[in-house]
Amino acid sequence: MKWYFVFISFLVGLLSLGEEIVWVRIVSFLGHSVPQSFSFVLFCYISGIAIGALLGPKLLRTKLSPLLIISNLLLFSAVLVLAAPWIIKYFTNSFFLVFITAFLIFACAGFKGAIFPLVHHWFSLPGENLGRTLSWVYCANLLGSAMGPLLVGFWLLDAYSMFSALELLGSIELTSGISILLFSVSSFLKHIAAVVCLIISTVVCALLFSESKNVLKTVIAEGFPEHEKISHVIENRHGVIFTLSNGKDLADAVYGGNVYDGSFNIDLVKNTNKIDRAYILAALQPQPRRALFIGLSSASWLRVVSAMPGVENIDVVEINKGYSTLVNQYPGANDIFNDRRINFFYTDGRQLVQKAINENKKYDLIVMNNTWHWRIYSTNLLSIEFMGMLKKVMNKGAVTTFNSTDSLDVVFTAKNVFDKVYMYRNFVYVSDRNLSQSLVEYKDRLCSLSAARVDGQNCGQPAYHSATQSLSSVHLLEWEEIPKAWLNGRSAEVITDDNMITEYRFGSGFSM
Incomplete structure (x- = not known):
């Protein structure tokens, strides 16, 4: 059996759920920390995985090798993930931001969602061993899906900016795709070309990662008048805090999760x-x-x-x-x-x-x-x-x-x-x-x-x-x-842990 398919299943699960955690943080920040942000990301992600799983098997009709197909899917997804911070930066405050963000989440999930059924197809053995081979693929994918949120939520977002975290995950995805491509080719010249691509992509990813820490400041600045300057930005696994100085004789204002929180x-x-x-x-x-x-x-x-x-x-x-x-x-x-x-x-x-x-x-x-x-x-x-x-x-x-x-x-x-x-x-x-x-x-x-x-x-x-x-x-x-x-003409109601009326029924709603 080709056990590298099991590792690929693990990797896809880890990257998919890890990136979803980062997307929740990004959308929540852009949407001013409303609870509907999570629903928005979940809808886009699950839809992408579903469509990817539906269309993925159609790639079996091509004459490409299994590893080459997986490599291409990872590379397409990686390019979108790496480009996402810069696309969001460009379209901040645009009417189209919500649609573009939805597409990015959907497409990134879709490319990786297409890999899972293909791995099942190539690794699973017909006959009495079918259940066992299916279990290996499922087990690996679920382990990756469990580890992704833990690593990203408790470590990566505590150590890096949310946009830097997305760049890092995209870099892992890109290098994994090229590595699988390198493993799938047999020609010496193709090996050399793949190695060169791997080196170039590593350099590009390092540059994107180093610059991504400034994306958040640009996104914040786009939402305020020019005379209000960013004083401090603090990011950790709990969220984003920043302060603004308006250049006048007024105290710095504090914002938590992109929402006004007080002032000094x-x-x-x-x-x-x-x-x-x-x-x-x-x-x-x-x-x-x-x-x-x-x-x-x-x-x-x-x-x-x-x-x-x-x-x-x-x-x-x-x-x-x-x-x-x-x-x-x-x-x-x-x-x-x-x-x-x-x-x-x-x-x-x-x-x-x-x-x-x-x-x-x-x-x-x-x-x-x-x-x-x-x-x-x-x-x-x-x-x-x-x-x-x-x-x-x-x-x-x-x-x-x-x-x-x-x-x-x-x-x-x-x-x-x-x-x-x-x-x-x-x-x-x-x-x-x-x-x-x-x-x-x-x-x-x-x-x-x-x-x-x-x-x-x-x-x-x-x-x-x-x-x-x-x-x-x-x-x-x-x-x-x-x-x-x-x-607005209605009667006041009691807020309970279950009805959550201030967040949903009488909340501000979702917008970006």
Whole structure:
């Protein structure tokens, strides 16, 4: 038996599923991290494999050798994979981007999908050994399909840019195709030609790989005005984080997954990022002894809360360590890493809260730096189940706050869990006591923040004092007072882990 067909089956599985993981990352980024991105890639990929498997056997009618057919299919696929980053770069912000991306995914999957039935045909033996030979091909393909996502998802995307990862996989595909071609020819001159092609392709792949790390910056820049410049880009297996500077006297803005995530500003007077929503917590919670932060972002909110009198301990949970790497590059913001009261946990927020429940650990203040309600996985932090978990780790009189991102379903869900629910701007503040009364009683605490922690701001400065006075007089809206125009005539609904309404039914939908 020709066992190299089994290895080819393994290789095709590894490359196919590995590339699919990268495509999910690319499409998710281009589509602003909506959950439909995965469905889009899966549809294109499965369709490509199906059509490839259907048309592949027709190649048996040709007079080409089996290895030559496989080599050509791998080479065609490799060329598309290697060209994909540059094609996407060229068509960024184009109406045709979604169709071109769909074609690239479909075609790359189709060429490799055609190989699988052909390998079965050439390796399988008729008769009593048919089942055994079929099993070998299937086993090898499934092993490759399992290893591909593991290697790409946990290592490759943690070490390289997503476009560089695609170039690397395309390079492996190209060199494999040429190597199989070299193995399939018998003429000495053809061997020499194949070796030369292998050397040239290796050099070309190395050049493409080295240049691919700049593709992402170009794609990002195409989505913003020219005066906004990229300050930092961080990529790891959790996603893409970047910051933009607009060239004016404004703080850098943070984007996670190509979606606005906050900015590096704690200036209450400028209030460019509505940081007053964090400052107001000083009056809403007069005893913030133990605090929990779910999500770090720019750490602006964390800096404000750490400046509040009475704070003794802050637990910060962030699943993406890239945010800490980013914050560490900003003088002033990176002081939080020297604060012994602050403990960082790089894990899933729900896991940490569940651990706190198991250990009967309670908090006086909980701040969720959650992202837009329509982004993928947002339900994990906005569902009634998770809000119920938060309630279990709240001390008596505790305050929890999170961003509704203008979704009244988020507010309504909170109303079904907590005793008192209020809204200021787009943030929800919940507790078991009257927070409006607390704002009146403890408004002087707005002038008690540690000036050293908030860039020297204090109430001795007229502008800052005026800002605190304005903040202390705001009216916290209760559910009955909140305008319902955002609902567009429908009734608010409770978000659950199962219905995921903010991501799908009432989400933003898919676009690129």
